[in-house]
Amino acid sequence: MTAHRKHHPRSCIQRVTLQREEGGKGIIDISNLHNKQIISLRKFFFDRAQHSTLHSIVTQSDTRLTPLNLHDRNQQRNENITDTKDKITAWQRKSLHGRHRHDLQLPHVDKKASNAWLLRGELFPETEAFMIAIQDQVIDTKNYQKHIIRRSNTTTDFCRHCHSSSETIQHITGACKSIAQTDYKHRHDQVAAIIHQYIAFKHKFISEKQPYYKYKPQSVFENDSYRIYWDRTIITDKTVHYNRPDITVLDKHNKSVTLIDIAICNTHNLLTTHTDKTTKYTDLSVEIKTQWQVHNVKTVPIILSTTGVIPKTLHASLRALDIHPSAYTLLQKAVILNTCRIVRKFLSMS
Ligand SMILES: [Zn+2]
Numbered sequence: 001m002t003a004h005r006k007h008h009p010r011s012c013i014q015r016v017t018l019q020r021e022e023g024g025k026g027i028i029d030i031s032n033l034h035n036k037q038i039i040s041l042r043k044f045f046f047d048r049a050q051h052s053t054l055h056s057i058v059t060q061s062d063t064r065l066t067p068l069n070l071h072d073r074n075q076q077r078n079e080n081i082t083d084t085k086d087k088i089t090a091w092q093r094k095s096l097h098g099r100h101r102h103d104l105q106l107p108h109v110d111k112k113a114s115n116a117w118l119l120r121g122e123l124f125p126e127t128e129a130f131m132i133a134i135q136d137q138v139i140d141t142k143n144y145q146k147h148i149i150r151r152s153n154t155t156t157d158f159c160r161h162c163h164s165s166s167e168t169i170q171h172i173t174g175a176c177k178s179i180a181q182t183d184y185k186h187r188h189d190q191v192a193a194i195i196h197q198y199i200a201f202k203h204k205f206i207s208e209k210q211p212y213y214k215y216k217p218q219s220v221f222e223n224d225s226y227r228i229y230w231d232r233t234i235i236t237d238k239t240v241h242y243n244r245p246d247i248t249v250l251d252k253h254n255k256s257v258t259l260i261d262i263a264i265c266n267t268h269n270l271l272t273t274h275t276d277k278t279t280k281y282t283d284l285s286v287e288i289k290t291q292w293q294v295h296n297v298k299t300v301p302i303i304l305s306t307t308g309v310i311p312k313t314l315h316a317s318l319r320a321l322d323i324h325p326s327a328y329t330l331l332q333k334a335v336i337l338n339t340c341r342i343v344r345k346f347l348s349m350s
Contacts, residue, residue, distance in 0.1 A: 006125040008133035012097035014087040015132060020118040022088060023104060023111075025132070029082070038067060038078045045070050096148070100135040103267045103309055113310035117332050130340050134169060135307050139343060142167035160349070172346045173306040173339050174266040183345065184264070187338035191331050192246045192262040193217050195302055196230055198323045199249060203228070212334060225252055236287040242280045245299075250292065257288055257297040260321065264335055267305040274313055277301035304328075308336045 001007035018024025048055035062070035092098045104111045143166050145154040159167040161178040196217040200206045205221040217230040229248040247260040259281050265273040285297040300320045318327055
């Protein structure tokens with residue numbers, strides 16, 4: 001698997017055979033299969049030996065003549081079964097690999113949804129392995145070279161692009177200023193476009209859905225019932241600091257406005273990003289309410305982590321927008337593909 005780039009050489013080995021719903025690759029654990037055979041064959045001979053002379057003689061004479069080693073009734077080394085719990089415990093204990101597992105256990109994280117991309121298995125094995133390596137934090141960043149493998153010719157762990165902070169994997173996936181306006185924006189816009197397309201389709205502004213990477217949101221959609229803005233500054237009488245939500249939806253009949261803002265942040269920032277996004281448009285909401293004469297203005301944040309970790313709040317946000325609950329899977333796919341592309345591109349420039 002390593003030779004074919006389907007397993008990063010430094011990635012967590014337990015994840016290879018751990019079930020996909022637990023965050024693994026779900027490959028059949030052949031050493032467990034082998035050992036199960038040993039266990040059942042030994043049981044078979046011991047049971048038969050009680051009644052059959054042939055089996056009894058075989059049992060007595062097998063002094064390491066076969067892997068069963070029937071002569072010895074004590075538990076054999078090849079009778080060990082590593083169960084799911086053992087694998088998870090081993091994964092969790094590892095200081096680097098274990099961090100992602102720890103993130104999955106956080107109360108605000110939906111573990112099942114966060115692992116859904118693995119269960120769907122729709123990515124190329126190489127891409128899947130790369131994302132797992134990113135989650136395992138074994139990517140060859142300057143920080144990794146200097147502090148983890150202690151490579152002698154790595155003198156500094158500062159970012160090769162912005163030179164302003166340590167080049168960790170989190171710095172590359174979501175915190176480097178030098179690519180904020182290009183690569184991060186592209187990822188953000190693709191996720192925003194998915195949401196926009198769902199809404200545009202629901203309100204019948206478009207009749208057919210396109211693959212999300214081809215869809216270009218129109219800056220304004222309007223009919224008798226709705227008006228939808230894409231990435232547009234809302235002009236207000238009073239100056240407000242944040243006045244450009246990613247998507248603005250005016251429901252003319254119900255006299256209500258929904259401000260949608262998308263954020264793709266690193267996993268450790270999920271909670272603060274959610275708080276920031278919900279309070280960001282408080283001033284704008286007040287202004288819109290009086291200027292557009294609507295009854296209510298609500299802000300709906302759409303937040304996913306750069307490694308596809310899904311906060312529980314995302315489901316509530318999709319519900320608030322009346323978007324199908326399974327839509328998060330497409331958002332997750334877009335984020336994962338973009339993050340893989342970002343990390344690859346980042347490392348290829350030295
Ligand atoms: Zn940087």
